[in-house]
Amino acid sequence: MTASSTRRTTAMKSRTAAVGALAVAGALLLTACGDQTKNDTQGSGTAKSSAAPLADLLPKDIKDKGVIKVGSDIAYAPVEFKDSSGKVAGIDPDIGAALGKQLGVKFDFENGTFDTLVTGLRAKRYDIAMSAMTDTKDRQNGLENGKKVGEGVDFVDYYTAGVSIYTPKGKDQGIKTWADLCGKKIVVQRGTVSNDLAKAQAKKCPAGKKLSIQPFDDDQQAQTRLRSGGADAGSSDSPIAAYAVKTSGGGKDFQIVGPTIQAAPYGIAVAKGNDQLTKALQKAMDAIIKNGEYGKILAKWGAEQGAVTAAKLNGGS
Numbered sequence: 001m002t003a004s005s006t007r008r009t010t011a012m013k014s015r016t017a018a019v020g021a022l023a024v025a026g027a028l029l030l031t032a033c034g035d036q037t038k039n040d041t042q043g044s045g046t047a048k049s050s051a052a053p054l055a056d057l058l059p060k061d062i063k064d065k066g067v068i069k070v071g072s073d074i075a076y077a078p079v080e081f082k083d084s085s086g087k088v089a090g091i092d093p094d095i096g097a098a099l100g101k102q103l104g105v106k107f108d109f110e111n112g113t114f115d116t117l118v119t120g121l122r123a124k125r126y127d128i129a130m131s132a133m134t135d136t137k138d139r140q141n142g143l144e145n146g147k148k149v150g151e152g153v154d155f156v157d158y159y160t161a162g163v164s165i166y167t168p169k170g171k172d173q174g175i176k177t178w179a180d181l182c183g184k185k186i187v188v189q190r191g192t193v194s195n196d197l198a199k200a201q202a203k204k205c206p207a208g209k210k211l212s213i214q215p216f217d218d219d220q221q222a223q224t225r226l227r228s229g230g231a232d233a234g235s236s237d238s239p240i241a242a243y244a245v246k247t248s249g250g251g252k253d254f255q256i257v258g259p260t261i262q263a264a265p266y267g268i269a270v271a272k273g274n275d276q277l278t279k280a281l282q283k284a285m286d287a288i289i290k291n292g293e294y295g296k297i298l299a300k301w302g303a304e305q306g307a308v309t310a311a312k313l314n315g316g317s
Contacts (some may be wrong), residue, residue, distance in 0.1 A: 009249075019033030022161055029133060052104025054287065057280035063085075067106045070096060071126035073114040075218035076189075078243045078301045079132040079266075081096045081108065092238075094131045094297040095158065095288070102284040113217045115191030121271045122150055128270050128281070129153070132161070134193050134235055135267035154274075155267025156281045156292075157312045162260035162289035164241035165195055167233045168226065175233055176258040183209035186234040187222035189216040193262065239303050246302075265308070265315050278313065285311035 055063060062068060062198065071090065074080045080090040088109045098106030101211075109130075112120055117129040118139065131207030133154040165186075167175055174180060178197060183203035188194040195215055202211040211301045216222045220235055223244055226234045236244065244253045270278045288294045289310065298304045 013169045018121050022241060024145045025242040026130050037164070052102060053100045054280060054284050055104035057276070057278045057283055058103055058105065059274070059280075062105060062277065066222045067108050068100075068103075068106070069125070069127045070107050070167040071112050071117040071120045071129040071130040072109045073117065073189075073218060073258055074109060074111045076114075076132050076240055077220075077247075078303065079240065080130075091159075091301050091303055092132070093296060094300070095285075095294065098282065098283045098288045101293075102287050103280060113191075116190060118150065118153060118165065118269065121269060122151060124271075127274075127277065128268050130268050131299045132240065132266055134161070134237075134263045135314065136193075137317060139269070140314050142315065151272045153269040153271055153314060154278050155265070155314050156278060156285055157265035157267045157270055157315045158308060159266040159298075160263055160306045160308060161266055162238040162263040163197060163235060164238045164256050164260050165233055165258050166226075166241050166254045167244055168229075169252060170257065172257045173232055178261075179204070180258075181211050181233060182206065185214060185230070187216065187231045187234045189222055190217060190234070191220045193237070193264070196222075196233065197262070199245075223248060223254075233257070239301075239306060243302075264317070265312070266306075267314075267316065281310045282313060295308050 031100065050246050072080050074082060074088055078090050078198070080092045081087065083089040089274075093107070093109055096109065100107050110126065114131060117126070117131055117133070120126045121129055133139070135157050139154050140149055140155065142150040164177070165181075167173070173184065175184065178201045181201060186198055188198055195213070198211065198213045202213060205211045214222070214225060214231055219240060220232055225231055227248070241256060245251065245256055248254055267304060268281055270281070285294075288310070295304070295307065
């Protein structure tokens with residue numbers, strides 16, 4: 001699902017020779033050798049200006065490596081997951097490949113648990129995190145539960161999603177809102193907005209109607225728990241919940257209940273201080289929105305409703 005820049009050779013300049021056949025052949029051979037050397041040194045630059053028009057916007061170290069290391073929780077279909085052949089697939093890898101064409105680098109997705117991705121950025125294990133990560137002021141400012149835990153990150157926003165509740169199909173138990181979850185069990189992915197909403201709701205539940213929260217490292221584990229009857233409901237970002245409802249058990253396992261709430265942007269996270277990389281990603285995102293690749297990717301995954309018209313920086317609240 002990644003893309004790299006392609007090479008094309010420059011046209012050789014024709015030369016004339018006013019000597020005999022042997023001299024002409026020798027001159028042509030030397031000319032070819034000389035021009036081939038130019039192709040090797042200059043062709044890359046020509047390719048970057050044509051096949052990767054925004055390559056020069058990248059920081060030199062990334063441009064030289066030709067790779068952007070992406071931290072991602074690759075278990076969140078349809079945004080990122082491993083397909084039946086074991087390859088990384090989904091909205092984010094496809095967008096990464098499109099961005100790679102603009103920037104002349106390969107987007108290399110590396111699997112990690114969601115709640116460790118920002119830490120991985122700080123430790124420089126990744127250049128960016130791209131994992132259906134909601135852009136929030138707390139994440140921008142390095143806050144967790146109101147406490148400072150790091151420098152925070154900058155976001156290049158590229159999609160809008162809300163949060164949905166889903167239940168076993170035909171067994172909603174009257175659950176329509178978050179307040180209806182009091183006295184019930186809910187499964188969520190650890191470190192997500194769904195997890196935060198569940199914690200906030202648990203504090204509001206009356207005595208004797210405790211909301212039991214079961215957090216998991218990834219969303220697939222949460223879905224498995226719900227399918228097995230170990231909980232009453234689950235919650236995920238709206239495109240993930242919709243995809244689970246459509247695909248799990250051939251559409252027979254789950255159903256969405258109640259309205260989608262808290263629409264907010266997904267952002268590509270970049271460690272604070274990496275302004276050149278952040279701006280390069282923003283320019284590349286705007287380019288694929290304008291050229292139509294972005295829209296085609298969302299249509300492929302049935303996620304058009306969350307499309308944005310421009311890549312904003314730190315647009316979350």
